[in-house]
Amino acid sequence: MDWMQDDGSALGHVALVTGAAQGIGLGIAAWLIAEGWQVVLADIDRARGSIVAKALGESAWFVSMDVADEAQVTTGVAEVLGQFGRLDALVCNAAVADPHNPPLESLSQSRWERTLAVNLTGPMLLAKHCVPYLRAHRGAIVNLTSTRAHQSEADTEAYAASKGGLLALTHSLAISLGPEVRVNAVSPGWIDSRDSQARRDEPLRGDDHAQHPVGRVGKVEDVAAAVAWLLSGSSAFVTGQEIVVDGGFSRKMNYLD
Template identity: 75%
Template sequence: MHQADPGLNGRVALVTGAARGIGLGIAAWLICEGWQVVLSDVDRKRGSKVAKALGDNAWFILMDVADEGQVRAGVSEVLGQFGRLDALVCNAAIANPHNGPLETLSLAKWNRTLAVNLTGPMLLAKHCAPYLRAHGGSIVNLTSTRAEQSEPDTEAYAASKGGLVALTHALAVSLGPEIRVNAVSPGWVDARDPSQRRAEPLSDADHAQHPVGRVGTVEDVAALVAWLLSHQAGFVTGQAWVVDGGMTRKMIYT
């Protein structure tokens, strides 16, 4: 098979859950920095559409990160197409944090949330590690401030994201020094499509409760992810970086 040329900087990144939201924002940012980006998602139609819109340095593959066979095949597809892999961004997740009352939480829903949000990043790290190691690559896992604080009825999501923080530092120790592994924990990020943001804008109160005076954007997250993947972050590994406008440092009394 003829291998396509990597991006302008010669580096290839795989971003999961990249058909929309934060994952799409990360993919777009990396492309602007000269990366060749492989977008993966379970939504083939939308994933193919956004990859086409992003241009020649974007390429889409179908992948359910909870299915080891699909992960193995997807990574092989990336290597077959580009001949290398320099970065892995594990963003794919079941994003709705609310599972309903604990007494009615089904084991199937619990297991599926952990399978996608926690087992998926483990499987990706497992199958990408040999190729990342060859190029001194890096992994960034997208966790959540919900790993540290909770609303009621969010047990499955909170457990999956807390586990991912722990998995991050475990991988950093196991895969170093060749591979760095970090996590980014977003707070409230308005990751809706632009049309929905225009139709239903957030309120002044939504923005004002943040110490920085606004809700986050996908670009806020993407900028940090891009830095963590860069050589400038070469002394940074095993860390969970919070991007939340200061909300987790704010004491709230009612």
């Protein structure tokens, strides 16, 4: 791809990562910075986002954004272009992250609509406003979906619907935006995205790890590595696809004894 350096690095190129103030989004931002990207961290949490960007160093820059608000998306993308003059990659990670809602009989329309607005409409709005700049550099989009697009627990209707819709949006965008822009999805399973203090205070059980075929619960770095590959020239022949990062959990048959 024409935006990669001769050595395969992304030096000098710009990625916008949403929901990047904590958890998986922060892990993705840190990984991309280590690979040479200039990363714009977008998040609704202005205070935390600013602190995190400062901690990540000169290759990180923060922009405040509610991805469900088109005016904020438009303004935020304009700020990125004003600061850097280009955009090479978009990672749509921002989400209403708690998959559980009240039982269906008690699920409010406002909660349903907010979940879909952030998790599904947000990535559409970001693609809409970023694609002219991504096209200019034959860039890439990665949407963070979920294994819940394929399987569910009880009382997860809003989250599951939003992630299933995002998976469909991914392949639709890949067809609409190709060949200039590639669009793929990463679907995490159980990822322990808590901070180090929380992991120490409440460590996971052995059974939590053992139920995964790889023998452990996932880490944010597992997801970040997949995202980074999809943004790189090494995946130049990959578009419209879903990479499931769940330690094999969704491939395992589960029966009660």
